[in-house]
Amino acid sequence: MDKIDFKKMMKELYRATSKVARVKPGEGTFLAVDGQGTPGGEAFEKAIQNLYPVAYTLKFSLKKAGTIDFVVPPLEALWHDNPVEVPDMSQWRWRTMIRVPESVKTEHVQEAQETILERKGTDTSDVQLVRWEEGESLQLLHIGPYDQVGAIYDQLQSSALSENVTLGPPGHEIYLSDPRRTAPEKLKTIVRMPIV
Numbered sequence: 001m002d003k004i005d006f007k008k009m010m011k012e013l014y015r016a017t018s019k020v021a022r023v024k025p026g027e028g029t030f031l032a033v034d035g036q037g038t039p040g041g042e043a044f045e046k047a048i049q050n051l052y053p054v055a056y057t058l059k060f061s062l063k064k065a066g067t068i069d070f071v072v073p074p075l076e077a078l079w080h081d082n083p084v085e086v087p088d089m090s091q092w093r094w095r096t097m098i099r100v101p102e103s104v105k106t107e108h109v110q111e112a113q114e115t116i117l118e119r120k121g122t123d124t125s126d127v128q129l130v131r132w133e134e135g136e137s138l139q140l141l142h143i144g145p146y147d148q149v150g151a152i153y154d155q156l157q158s159s160a161l162s163e164n165v166t167l168g169p170p171g172h173e174i175y176l177s178d179p180r181r182t183a184p185e186k187l188k189t190i191v192r193m194p195i196v
Helices: 042-064 106-120 150-162
Strands: 021-023 026-036 075-079 093-100 128-134 137-143 171-175 188-194
Touching: 026 042, 042 093, 042 106, 093 128, 106 128, 137 150, 150 188
Parallel strands: none
Antiparallel strands: 021 137, 026 093, 026 128, 075 093, 075 171, 137 188, 171 188
């Protein structure tokens, strides 16, 4: 059984540089939690805390069953609101996501959630399995604290103007670093915006 590693299979989507790149992500399958609130706030953190146990329980149960094996990829988030139009961060709408293989089904997710509830007493029912398609986009790598990522969105917009294209929501961020183990100034985040 081969191990699925999205970072190796989809290098252009999980690697970026300080040069703006045009990518075509296409459709994918994700574990996701939808929410609203400040980036890094209580609701956002709870969403992450529910996503990872489901992802890892799925990984180990499907591997044990001989179905599939996969590397749990980085956390991703979609940001639906423009900060200029919605300046109050507590009102920002988002979706946290972890990509999973296409062969993962809703019943697999439900079984993982039941296992987590039985073993840890944790309710992860807010985690859903979604198919999401992302069209042609511009992306750029941000190195530094999360609260400085706004400058990257500005760079993407400037690049779009020079290419005569328009970017729209959602802003898509892929968190390549573990903030528990990485200094803020070394955090790596891919920032992507779709061409509309």
